[in-house]
Amino acid sequence: MYLGFGGILAVFAFIMFTIVLGGGGDSPIVAWILFFGFGIGSWYCYKKHKELEEEKIAQKRQETDDRLKRISNHKSSQRYTSANGDVTLSIDETNKQISFVSLNSYKDKVYSYHDILKSEILTDGISVTSTNRGSQLGGALLGGLLAGGVGALIGGLSGSTTSQEKVKKVELNVIVNDSVNPIHKIAFLDSELSAYAKDSQEYKDGYNTAYHCHQLIGVLIRQADEEDKQKETSTRSNNSQGNLSVADELKKLAQLKDEGIISGDEFEAQKNKLIG
DSSP states (O other): OHHHHHHHHHHHHHHHHHHHHHTTSSOHHHHHHHHHHHHHHHHHHHHHHHHHHHHHHHHHHHHHHHHHHTSTTOOOSEEEEOTTSSEEEEEETTTTEEEEEETTOSSOEEEEGGGEEEEEEEETTEEEEEEEOOSHHHHHHHHHHIIIIIHHHHHTTOOOOTTOOEESEEEEEEEESOSSSOEEEEEEEEOSSOOEETTSHHHHHHHHHHHHHHHHHHHHHHHHHHHHHHHHHHHHHHHHHHHHHHHHHHHHHHHHHHTTSSOHHHHHHHHHHHHO
8 A cells, every 4th residue: 555655656746846847947946845755755655565564474474483383293493484474384303394384274284204205496487496205105106196187287387497587486396295285385585566686685585595495305305215215125125034034944844854854744734834
């Protein structure tokens, strides 16, 4: 409201300034007084609008923080909030969890590290860089989501950003193992009115925060991959040991049969028990 009114004042000041001076130039002092008066009014409206916007964002941040504190068994060690304050991403390093609190949703989402399948940075909807789950299990889960329809959404976001000189939005896009709500976005730069040059401080701040979060989630993904690999290695080792154990027992039974210690029927019965 204040911003629109300030714009009207600025235009009116310019018109009055032109009319008064254009009327013969007899009252230049009046023209300048009108110009500066309306100019100050425009500045005040802009300042008031900015203060109200900052107050609104602060209220949103407080609301997301309050909701985050109410999540049971979640101890936030790192958190990041969107530029407009409506989404907060939280990391619980103790319980190995990641949570998303969004004011656009009544239900807060909590996932384990193993549920994180992909992280990417988007500038104006175009993917700049991404990290995927690399383990066999994580890759299978991501492949299942892509086959289920998420792939069409993600595929439309890929492309080159070399032609982009200015950017309106920088987002972190996180895909999780959740068939109902697989995509979570958090915007660290979000401007509807104007685009920011890539050498501007606003763009750098937004992108650097998104990149830091992206790298952090990349670490969580690698941790989950390593745990999956360790489980896969342990399972293969246990299976191999089990197979060797059965083979050893069968060899011993065969020797007992050959030595006449057990009969052929007894050998078959024990062999069937071992093989299962």
